[in-house]
Structure formats: structure tokens, C-alpha cells
Amino acid sequence: MADKTIRVLLVDDHQVVRRGLRTFLEIQEDIEVVGEASDGAEGVARTEELRPDVVLMDIKMPGTDGIEALRRLRELENPAKILIVTSFTEQRTVVPALRAGASGYVYKDVDPDALAGAIRSVHAGHVLLQPEVAGALLAQDDAGSGTGRGSTLTEREREVLGLIADGRSNREIARALVLSEKTVKTHVSNILMKLDLADRTQAALWAVRNGAAG
Numbered sequence: 001m002a003d004k005t006i007r008v009l010l011v012d013d014h015q016v017v018r019r020g021l022r023t024f025l026e027i028q029e030d031i032e033v034v035g036e037a038s039d040g041a042e043g044v045a046r047t048e049e050l051r052p053d054v055v056l057m058d059i060k061m062p063g064t065d066g067i068e069a070l071r072r073l074r075e076l077e078n079p080a081k082i083l084i085v086t087s088f089t090e091q092r093t094v095v096p097a098l099r100a101g102a103s104g105y106v107y108k109d110v111d112p113d114a115l116a117g118a119i120r121s122v123h124a125g126h127v128l129l130q131p132e133v134a135g136a137l138l139a140q141d142d143a144g145s146g147t148g149r150g151s152t153l154t155e156r157e158r159e160v161l162g163l164i165a166d167g168r169s170n171r172e173i174a175r176a177l178v179l180s181e182k183t184v185k186t187h188v189s190n191i192l193m194k195l196d197l198a199d200r201t202q203a204a205l206w207a208v209r210n211g212a213a214g
Contacts, residue, residue, distance in 0.1 A: 005032050006031045006054055007054070008033050008034065008054050009056070009080070013039055013058065022036070035050050038061075040064030040066055044076070048078060051078075051079075053080060053081065054080065054119050057070065057084055060086070060088065071100050071101070074100065082103055083105065083119060084097050084098075084105035085106055085107075086107060101199060101201075102201075103127055103200075104118065104128025104129060106118050124169045124172075126167045126168075127167060127201050129201070153194060160187040164188070164191075164203050164204050165207035
């Protein structure tokens, strides 16, 4: 089971929040808390040092906030999935974090079992978006990434894109299309390049907006 354990880093400026998260997560058989950080800058450093699978990141922190930390991790091409854990519900706060590279978000009052489920979900490659936030992202999307670019996709790439929009991970897409995960990763990379998108979240939103979702 060791190779299936999800390694998690906690990044929050409130020690009581980190302690509460750690207390719950440590009783999960498939989740291991490998470290903590009290601000975004330390979070970036610890993510690079510990190489966790998933980072639980607060947005509002003194000094380097969660959004800036997300941008730095993207620049470093760190593979960790970032799950925002926030007390802020405003779209103007959450949307920039998703645009900066987060795989999704949950609120700090989330049910503990739902939090564990969210960690497993983003680790598997899913994107967690509530409908109202997805709508806000779509409304703000650049007109430049319109349907014209979609004509450059092959039929197989359109199939992969539709499954990304359904929230499928690379492994699930591979099973659905009877492909290897390596081949799926290549298709995903080609899709992002052809549509000039930064990540799977943007690809999923592009597919929904342009009618490419399943």
C-alpha cells in the first residue's frame, strides 16, 4: 500500500487549522501528511523539498499568499496537485486561484470525509469546480481561445478533450479509449499546445464553452 499513499502538504497561516487538518488526515489509511508551511513562500519551498502529491493551500496568508505561491509552483513546473482550502466564497477570490493552476477548492468547513474525497479526486487527476465558479471562469475566458482553434484537433484529441471535460483522469481516459496512459498524456499535451491553454482546468472549460464536452 505504501506506493498508493497520497502524500499531502498543509499550507495555512493558522496553526489551529493545520492541526485540525492533520488530526483528521492522519487517520486516513491512504493519506500521509508529510509536512506543513505557514505561508506561501514556505509552502513553495516545502513543496519543492518534499515533493508531495497534493498540497492543501490557503488563499489569504500574510506575505506570499496562496495565489502567488500557485504561480511560482507553475513556473517551477512542480507536479503537485493544489487543492485550495479557503473560508472565502467570493468568486473574485477563488477564480484567480483556479486560473493560477489550482485543481479545485473546498471550504474550511467542509465535511471531513468530503475533504478526504476531494484529496483523492484531485490526486487522480480530476478538476473540482462548483457550477457558479465554472460559470465565472467561462464568462472571463478570452475570446481569443474560440472555436477556430478546435479545428486543429484530431478526432482522437477531441475524444480525449471531451473526457477531460467530464472530469476523467488520464488513467480513466486510457481505459475508456483503450489506450496507454503515456499515449493519453501525449494527446493532452497536444491539446493544450494547439488550444494555447495552460492546464486541464482551462481545457475542461474550453470544452464546455465550445460544445466539446461529452
